[in-house]
Amino acid sequence: MTRLFNEPADFADEMIAGFVAAASRWVQAAPGGVVRSTRAPEPTVSLVVGGGSGHYPAFGGLVGPGLAHGAAMGNLFASPSGTQVYNVAKRTEQGRGILLSYGNYAGDVLHFGQAQDRLRAEGHDVRTVLVTDDIWSAPADQIEKRRGIAGDLVVFKVAGAAAEAGHDLDAVEELARRANARTRSFGVAFSGCTLPGADEPLFTVPEGRMAVGLGIHGEPGIDETDIPTANELAEMFVEKLLTELPEGVTVAGSRVVPLLNGLGSVKYEEMFVVFKRVSELLGEAGVTVVEPEVGELCTSFDMAGVSLTLFWLDEQLEELWSAPADSSGFRKGSVAPQLVAEKVDAEEEAEAIAVASEESRALAATVLAALDAVVDVVDANAEELGRIDRIAGDGDHGIGMQRGSHAGRDAARGVVAAGAGAQTTLNRAAEAWSDRAGGTSGAIWAEILRSLGAELGDESAADAATVARGVVAASDAVMAFGKAKPGDKTMVDAIVPFAETLAAEVASGAETVAAWTTAAAASEDAADKTADLTAKLGRARSHGDKSQGTPDPGAISFALIVAAVLPVLAAS
């Protein structure tokens, strides 16, 4: 929903004023919208676009070199008036004629039409190209009734580049018309936007459902389905658009620009996941993908929706699509001379496995069994760890521990099967753990496994003293690494008492299993007590830490893990 506004009635005017303040490198204010603040060295045909506001970068954000010369900016989702269009167009005119281009909506057609009449009456040569890319807005035999959505950008880009290249109005018009004829879009939505000051969203889609073919102002779609996976959505898009071909186009061998457009709150990462599959499917169909765009090209405030546009190129259109353009909302072309880089090595080198003794290979099997136990206990507690972490942090501790422990165990399994000793097994597990888990906990667990491995080596079996030395080394490494000390409410609060207790027990003659049992209990105790530390640290007061009364998730997962490993030690 729209949250930030002053008087709702002033929203559009204030928005335009703020846009001009932000984008003065590209635009200046004109009555009714904006025109360029730059000009080309020679006069060109002038391209005037526009429509309702709420679709940024459409339409003011598309004014600049290689794109539009002016944009008439209407009120929210409402066409600019004929007077607005006239006032903007008039100020862009350079003696070579004007092309008006905009999405095919009744209000826009009426008002741009009024402006065209008025400009023609004054003797200007004015043409109009309507954008009609939305395949769901009318049947294929009534293309002229279709509305324009993200395909606007394609038509504007081609027309703008053609004007910049010095073409006359006939040519610019023909190219824009051709670009529109070769552009098709398919949109879906999950929720509607709420206009400034409105009580309700423009439309709603039931939870878990997706509206198919919905327009950018919430105009009705044609169907509703369950929300598909990213791959299924890509397949739905591409399958349909490959049957909705412009005249004269065959799929295989064609060159196409895909535009994956986010309407507002379907975000970039999701779109990249969808685009991965879109690009694979186009490749499989024999289509060459040319300079694609994935981003927010034509929005609808924070509507949750996404559309795919396919622009079927010919040679001349490809040249115009690739030509430089520079506006606040869309740019193309390199600004500095650059060479093509060599392809980097995308694979990591496989490392050889060090030779290990029979004893160390047996120990490695125990390490692997212990890692299996770690995976099990982390899986069983991942949700709870996430919950604790969410109170003060980013809530990813559970999922990070899962990714790390699984990757570590899997790496260990691979090298144990290939005959690795304990140290090599722990090192490989450490690397995989930190590599997959990311985050602090991944790095710390890698330190623990590596420190332990350094003591165990690849040569001999381990006695209680060796294990204790390894654990103490791990504890020291964790403290050094994270620069934390006991009482800071981190994992250090659990590992230090564990290491100290283990070392003391072993020093006084205890066997590994007995010493580990006592140490694990001390660790659990200490982890639980981290719940009391927030207030002592004064964090709640000074930084709004809401975790008072909640233990540290890293300390808890450490205590859980050392307890879970106990049966493996007992069995070995």
Add this chain to the structure above:
Amino acid sequence: MTRLFNEPADFADEMIAGFVAAASRWVQAAPGGVVRSTRAPEPTVSLVVGGGSGHYPAFGGLVGPGLAHGAAMGNLFASPSGTQVYNVAKRTEQGRGILLSYGNYAGDVLHFGQAQDRLRAEGHDVRTVLVTDDIWSAPADQIEKRRGIAGDLVVFKVAGAAAEAGHDLDAVEELARRANARTRSFGVAFSGCTLPGADEPLFTVPEGRMAVGLGIHGEPGIDETDIPTANELAEMFVEKLLTELPEGVTVAGSRVVPLLNGLGSVKYEEMFVVFKRVSELLGEAGVTVVEPEVGELCTSFDMAGVSLTLFWLDEQLEELWSAPADSSGFRKGSVAPQLVAEKVDAEEEAEAIAVASEESRALAATVLAALDAVVDVVDANAEELGRIDRIAGDGDHGIGMQRGSHAGRDAARGVVAAGAGAQTTLNRAAEAWSDRAGGTSGAIWAEILRSLGAELGDESAADAATVARGVVAASDAVMAFGKAKPGDKTMVDAIVPFAETLAAEVASGAETVAAWTTAAAASEDAADKTADLTAKLGRARSHGDKSQGTPDPGAISFALIVAAVLPVLAAS
């Protein structure tokens, strides 16, 4: 929330693959992230950035000429591992050293630190500059503990430009450090994002409230307030940031780059409204705004939040900020030679008011009274008109009619006071109505008022026959304009019976008020009957029109208006 994904565990990998497919003009895949697909003509210092994923364009979207050479891309909101950072950095190295730069988070510090150690052990010169712009994440006397948010971009941009300019590693490091020292940010949030596959958002903010100082992963803020107006938020941002000055900076006379960053679903139009006030406030404080940015620079999926960053320039930093850069997510610098355009005339010319007869001036007063009645009836019914319109359309009919009728009445009031006759009054009202209302209804009402005005003229009083001719002309104009005929479920369904009945009544000798009464009743009847038209038109079946059983909002508002005008006619 995140809706589009396949296996949540695969999300980050698939996202990176899709990003590489979409952005191959700038990047190529490397183990652990991306590196440039282009290279500068001469070797430069290499800038490696990175962090968790979910912040696009940070971090992969900031790789390209004039910006970073590589980005290590961690899992969602999780630091990349040391191995990832190492693998990316290693592939960017050009023999002139490496600068690692990233936001100050524990996990990133650990992993980039590991990579730095490993690279140094191999003999590379490696430096690190942490970004610490978030003023709420630690007190001013512990700046080194602050985390990095949108200020990342400032530091990367300066370092990237410095590298591109050929500076050595010492200089690049110093400039990056200086840029960080002169950058401060302040963020707020209204709602948290939900990670792919998660059941709950990372955090929530109560409805109608705003969290102050919140981090980009939902790290705790320092306060919570009611959602302010756009202007109040701008004031909160600027007031605080003007007291959080970098060492050696004085406000008045300074040059500053403001970055207004949207976290995901606070959209562009809202940000422009906020930015309008930000830029005014900075101006009032004596600060010169230099090349600002308003957009999505560092996101957190679809978190609803916004931050303001101020980057206090010195001469050298300004040059580096303005230098060309070209990445998929951030670009600067013009791609084509352009000249500065002349300032266009931002005012419309005031038109002179035509001389009018005494009779026509009296008639104009009646027109104004009628417009007052229109405003009242529209205001009283705006909500209901919006509701009806929302069923099949974009829901703006009520608000559009309000804007139009108010503007039309106000314009009429102005010219009536200045002595205008009926036609001039109606023409000015028409222009203002369509100018402010936008949309189809604005254009149509302007046609109605203009047609009526053309019959009434500025010379004489109006008899019943003149009024009837004016209404018939209006009806014809509306049909011609919208290319609609009776039965199409548009306003035509109400205006045609109104005009026909009025003309017939007047022709058979009725006076204006009596004829208007009968015609208004016919219009109301016909407007109500538009509720039955959807099924007849077959729209519900073919295009998912959900308005079956709902009347056309334009027909309803027409019928309401002609009924509301009746008492004015009776009184005149």
